[in-house]
Amino acid sequence: MLIGLLDSENATVRQWAAEALADLEIQRAVPDLQRAYEAFRQRGEAPDDSEGEALRWALTDLGARELVIPPRAAALRASFGNLAPAWSTAHLTEVIEDLAAHGQAVLYFQVWQIRPNNGAFWRRGPGIDWDIDRHLPWARIVGECRD
Structure with a gap:
């Protein structure tokens, strides 16, 4: 059910779902988080929007995105x-x-x-x-x- 909330019409619900999935370490959510992040990008939202940050950190926390610091x-x-x-x-x-x-x-x-x-x-x-x-x-x- 929590994974399904990534498809919500509400950006705050999508943000909180991503944060919860990362906090609960639900690894099987990675493909859905990746899809949700791509949908976020396709909508042209600001990269520093709360939803975008939550999706990126969730993917990073679950090992599907590398944090790069030069x-x-x-x-x-x-x-x-x-x-x-x-x-x-x-x-x-x-x-x-x-x-x-x-x-x-x-x-x-x-x-x-x-x-x-x-x-x-x-x-x-x-x-x-x-x-x-x-x-x-x-x-x-x-x-x-x-x-």
Whole structure:
């Protein structure tokens, strides 16, 4: 039944179904998750939409998608409890450059303040103020996101 929810008319239901399938480690759901992700892409939804993120992470968690972090970005990766992957803001430009050099685009990021013994706090700041034309060739999208 949970797998069938990936065909729901409601994006939130599809998102939550993907998250639940990954949390429950239901391996047989992989082909359906792949189909749901392809349908998501065909609809032209924003890649950083919650449903898209849930589908990608579910596929990654179930071993059907490889998380790729280029070497320099991997070396700069830091450990901040349950914030993962995470990098220090001091390395933000270098990480974005490394990702772009490896054909990856940063569509958004969050800045968190880490306080010793008090945890992590999200800091609202300026957002990305451009709309990405997802119909452009991928190399141009990567370049525009890097810039």
